Amino acid sequence: MVTVTLTVNGQEKTSDCEGRSLLSDFLRDNLNLTGTHVGCDTSQCGACVVHVDGEAVKSCTMFAWEAQGADVATIEGMAEDDGSLGTIQQAFQDHHGLQCGFCTPGMVMSAAALLKKNPDPTEYEIRDYLEGNICRCTGYQNIVHAIQAAAQTMRAAT
Amino acid sequence: MYDFAVERPTNLDDASRLLAKDETQVIAGGQTLIPTMKSRLASPKTLVSLTGIDEIKGVSPSQGSVTIGAATRHVDVANETRTLYPALASLAANIGDPAVRNRGTIGGSLANNDPSACYPAAALAGDAEIKTQERSYSADDFFCGLFETALSEGEFITEIRFPIPDRASYQKFEQPASRFALVGVFVTQKSGQVRVAVTGASEEGVYRWKEAEQALSDDFRREAIADLIVPAEGKIVDIHGSAAYRAHLVKVLTGRAVDSAH
Numbered sequence: 155m156v157t158v159t160l161t162v163n164g165q166e167k168t169s170d171c172e173g174r175s176l177l178s179d180f181l182r183d184n185l186n187l188t189g190t191h192v193g194c195d196t197s198q199c200g201a202c203v204v205h206v207d208g209e210a211v212k213s214c215t216m217f218a219w220e221a222q223g224a225d226v227a228t229i230e231g232m233a234e235d236d237g238s239l240g241t242i243q244q245a246f247q248d249h250h251g252l253q254c255g256f257c258t259p260g261m262v263m264s265a266a267a268l269l270k271k272n273p274d275p276t277e278y279e280i281r282d283y284l285e286g287n288i289c290r291c292t293g294y295q296n297i298v299h300a301i302q303a304a305a306q307t308m309r310a311a312t
Numbered sequence: 313m314y315d316f317a318v319e320r321p322t323n324l325d326d327a328s329r330l331l332a333k334d335e336t337q338v339i340a341g342g343q344t345l346i347p348t349m350k351s352r353l354a355s356p357k358t359l360v361s362l363t364g365i366d367e368i369k370g371v372s373p374s375q376g377s378v379t380i381g382a383a384t385r386h387v388d389v390a391n392e393t394r395t396l397y398p399a400l401a402s403l404a405a406n407i408g409d410p411a412v413r414n415r416g417t418i419g420g421s422l423a424n425n426d427p428s429a430c431y432p433a434a435a436l437a438g439d440a441e442i443k444t445q446e447r448s449y450s451a452d453d454f455f456c457g458l459f460e461t462a463l464s465e466g467e468f469i470t471e472i473r474f475p476i477p478d479r480a481s482y483q484k485f486e487q488p489a490s491r492f493a494l495v496g497v498f499v500t501q502k503s504g505q506v507r508v509a510v511t512g513a514s515e516e517g518v519y520r521w522k523e524a525e526q527a528l529s530d531d532f533r534r535e536a537i538a539d540l541i542v543p544a545e546g547k548i549v550d551i552h553g554s555a556a557y558r559a560h561l562v563k564v565l566t567g568r569a570v571d572s573a574h
């Protein structure tokens with residue numbers, strides 16, 4: 155057993171888990187944050203992407219203890235304080251960037267990581283950044299549109 | 313996955329001492345090891361994480377070469393070698409996807425020696441020196457076939473020194489599902505001598521294509537290898553490509569690497 159303490163979406167959390175507990179399991183089972191999805195569990199699909207110390211990682215391919223002391227951001231932290239959708243989430247809704255929604259938490263977290271580094275990405279840069287996020291429904295076109303729109307809104311706001 | 317105990321040393325001595333025990337294994341970025349443990353192809357009793365050891369992280373340039381700590385992540389190699397060694401930076405920037413590059417390390421990739429991995433080609437074509445806590449290996453002596461290296465039990469890579477070539481290029485033909493190299497070719501030229509290393513193609517793992525090295529050392533142009541024949545024999549066959557296809561790609565990618573080397 156290991157005791158893991160980390161900050162998730164701004165709140166400090168501590169919980170005991172096994173050495174083999176993945177960060178995705180820890181978030182979902184120990185902290186009840188089930189917005190982070192597990193699609194493949196084999197590092198391929200990106201549904202489980204969260205941010206650790208500001209960087210996108212696949213939470214199914216990291217042990218919970220490796221995030222000891224880290225600052226973790228999940229899809230639950232993307233909403234505004236009043237519970238309304240955050241800018242990227244709203245853009246996904248407005249531009250039909252999701253159908254079943256299974257890949258969406260990972261898509262939004264990857265998009266957020268991209269826009270933090272590159273506030274005005276080209277279509278190529280968006281598609282390249284989403285290389286590790288697989289969507290079985292949308293065909294990606296509207297995901298790209300949503301991220302372009304979110305980028306524009308975020309640029310206009312600053 | 314079977315459960316295990318966790319150790320997080322913060323210096324090399326502690327890491328060496330912990331790894332001297334039986335059924336103990338190093339974990340760096342975990343991007344290969346965690347999937348391997350999930351499928352129970354590895355089931356260590358104790359994992360020793362290298363990520364807390366600051367002295368084996370980072371990129372340091374010195375006269376004519378660049379030394380990279382084994383626990384340096386792909387994203388950091390990509391960012392920090394961009395002007396020093398652009399071919400290496402571009403190799404690192406095209407491994408897997410951003411999330412993989414934010415965790416995976418150069419030491420993990422070299423130690424794993426996957427037959428389709430990118431870094432082994434850079435190390436071999438770049439005549440790199442691979443250092444461990446005990447000794448140092450030339451890349452020529454380090455890679456010993458599929459997933460095999462010269463590392464002994466408990467030995468781990470601490471840093472890799474790459475001499476800076478006069479020009480170089482890495483050309484990767486991506487396997488679109490895994491994003492590994494279906495075939496990848498790294499070419500370097502230094503003081504007139506050319507080295508060509510091929511990954512993804514041979515059933516025996518990364519190798520040097522010596523005939524091409526000879527031809528390109530005499531004449532560094534794509535035309536110089538036009539008459540060479542790459543045999544299909546011994547090349548990897550899988551659903552993504554036949555042996556003949558991979559053999560064909562070796563020559564095409566070597567030509568592209570020569571054209572784009574800078």
Ligand SMILES: Cc1cc2nc3c(=O)[nH]c(=O)nc-3n(C[C@H](O)[C@H](O)[C@H](O)COP(=O)(O)OP(=O)(O)OC[C@H]3O[C@@H](n4cnc5c(N)ncnc54)[C@H](O)[C@@H]3O)c2cc1C
Binds near residue numbers: 198408418431
């Ligand atoms: C979706 C996906 C796509 C990928 N695409 C590519 C690609 O295009 N090209 C490519 O080259 N790779 C690719 N990889 C592999 C990736 O580069 C891995 O990060 C890398 O192979 C292993 O590095 P790691 O730090 O994650 O090692 P780990 O997974 O932690 O360890 C791998 C092995 O090396 C050992 N090890 C780790 N560090 C050391 C050390 N310093 N000394 C001795 N032994 C050590 C471990 O014990 C283990 O056996 C991909 C991986 C994924 C999941």
Ligand code: FES
Binds near residue numbers: 196197199201213
């Ligand atoms: S669940 Fe983590 S990559 Fe698919």
Ligand code: FES
Binds near residue numbers: 288
């Ligand atoms: S919306 Fe269904 S997988 Fe992407």
